Amino acid sequence: MHRKSIKGSKSNKLIGKSIVLGITGSIAAVESVKLARELMRHGAEVYAVMTSDAKKILHPYALEFATGNPVVDEITGKIEHVSYAGDHDRKCDLILIAPSTANTISKIAYGIDDTPVTTVVSTGFGKIPIIIVPAMHSSMYKNPIILENIDKLKNHGVLFLTPKFEENKAKLPDIDEIVQAVIRKLHVKDFSGKKVLVTAGPTIEKIDDVRFITNNSSGLMGIKLAEEFDMRGAEVTLVLGHTKLESYVKTISVESFDEMHDAVMSNTDADIAVFTAATSDFHVDQPCSGKISSDSSKTINLIPNKKIVQEYSSNSKAFVVGFKAEYGVPEDELLRRAYDRLSSSNMNLIVANEVGKEKRGFQSETNEVFIIDKTKKVYHLPLENKEKISEKILDIIKKYIN
Numbered sequence: 001m002h003r004k005s006i007k008g009s010k011s012n013k014l015i016g017k018s019i020v021l022g023i024t025g026s027i028a029a030v031e032s033v034k035l036a037r038e039l040m041r042h043g044a045e046v047y048a049v050m051t052s053d054a055k056k057i058l059h060p061y062a063l064e065f066a067t068g069n070p071v072v073d074e075i076t077g078k079i080e081h082v083s084y085a086g087d088h089d090r091k092c093d094l095i096l097i098a099p100s101t102a103n104t105i106s107k108i109a110y111g112i113d114d115t116p117v118t119t120v121v122s123t124g125f126g127k128i129p130i131i132i133v134p135a136m137h138s139s140m141y142k143n144p145i146i147l148e149n150i151d152k153l154k155n156h157g158v159l160f161l162t163p164k165f166e167e168n169k170a171k172l173p174d175i176d177e178i179v180q181a182v183i184r185k186l187h188v189k190d191f192s193g194k195k196v197l198v199t200a201g202p203t204i205e206k207i208d209d210v211r212f213i214t215n216n217s218s219g220l221m222g223i224k225l226a227e228e229f230d231m232r233g234a235e236v237t238l239v240l241g242h243t244k245l246e247s248y249v250k251t252i253s254v255e256s257f258d259e260m261h262d263a264v265m266s267n268t269d270a271d272i273a274v275f276t277a278a279t280s281d282f283h284v285d286q287p288c289s290g291k292i293s294s295d296s297s298k299t300i301n302l303i304p305n306k307k308i309v310q311e312y313s314s315n316s317k318a319f320v321v322g323f324k325a326e327y328g329v330p331e332d333e334l335l336r337r338a339y340d341r342l343s344s345s346n347m348n349l350i351v352a353n354e355v356g357k358e359k360r361g362f363q364s365e366t367n368e369v370f371i372i373d374k375t376k377k378v379y380h381l382p383l384e385n386k387e388k389i390s391e392k393i394l395d396i397i398k399k400y401i402n
């Protein structure tokens with residue numbers, strides 16, 4: 001088998017993992033090429049297995065081309081089901097059936113194996129993690145017998161993803177959601193038992209009832225960190241400011257500095273707290289009610305806000321990681337300012353980034369950061385997507401906690 005090279009690597013989270021992708025006779029089979037490629041972008045080796053009805057919708061060549069591996073569309077003298085999912089030297093770390101027809105769900109629930117997909121599942125059942133992603137018309141999905149079969153399989157430890165209900169159909173969820181579920185299932189749980197608080201995004205400070213002051217933070221860095229902690233087994237609370245982005249982790253949405261402050265201070269029992277939010281440094285002295293007239297000039301008086309991270313670290317036993325954004329300063333000055341902030345606080349680590357540079361900081365998919373500890377040890381994480389930066393930040397945090 002050769003490993004197919006792939007452009008646009010997203011993370012290393014599935015490196016060394018082999019996934020059997022079972023494809024059945026749903027029209028959503030056309031999505032499986034994209035799904036296979038996304039799994040590969042996180043490092044997985046993908047082996048496609050198809051039912052004969054799936055082949056009426058998508059040609060196996062498409063999956064052979066996408067994965068770089070032969071497609072199993074019948075069980076032959078090579079006993080593919082045993083080499084993929086048998087007890088000894090099996091290739092497969094997880095079986096993902098996406099899309100799964102009502103027919104295949106019910107066959108698996110009754111232990112029937114008369115297709116390549118159901119035969120691989122029968123062989124690995126109870127030993128290999130199985131994720132099933134149903135796709136069908138809503139009327140089929142609501143069939144009480146199908147629902148009973150889904151429940152039966154859930155009771156046996158099979159993970160089902162909830163379909164996206166649109167146009168009277170139970171459709172496949174977004175590809176990203178399927179990939180995240182696979183990663184979560186396979187990821188090492190090195191933060192399990194830890195309670196983690198992450199703040200992200202900007203806050204807004206009202207000028208009047210329709211205008212406000214804010215900043216350009218998207219919240220992506222904090223969201224990626226929160227999701228990385230979740231994948232690695234932590235119990236995560238994300239306090240998320242005014243942003244269009246959202247996350248699947250438990251989220252408290254806030255708008256103003258005061259709301260951010262209150263949400264953070266009601267979570268002082270965390271073991272680890274990471275403050276990535278670009279909280280407003282000022283609030284408007286006496287915001288007006290209604291809409292200020294634009295007929296004449298106005299002076300706005302800005303009052304400095306408290307530093308939430310300072311107050312938090314004085315009132316919590318958490319391992320505290322702060323973020324410090326600077327604009328247009330050279331690297332040595334960035335590090336000096338970040339270390340000054342760290343040493344004058346109860347924080348344990350500080351993550352410094354220069355948000356004035358292209359492809360870094362606010363609104364960017366990528367970042368370059370420096371992590372500094374109390375002994376002035378500096379870790380440099382060069383420019384990479386924020387998912388990979390998060391992975392590495394957690395690896396560094398792990399060195400400091402037990």
Ligand SMILES: Cc1cc2nc3c(=O)[nH]c(=O)nc-3n(C[C@H](O)[C@H](O)[C@H](O)COP(=O)(O)O)c2cc1C
Nearest residue numbers: 024025026027051053054101102103104115135136
């Ligand atoms: C174009 C087309 C689309 C279909 N879409 C679905 C579907 O989304 N979900 C489903 O459960 N069955 C769907 N079916 C019916 C299944 O293909 C049929 O139940 C078949 O027996 C499934 O076999 P398999 O589970 O072995 O793939 C579709 C059939 C056709 C021809």
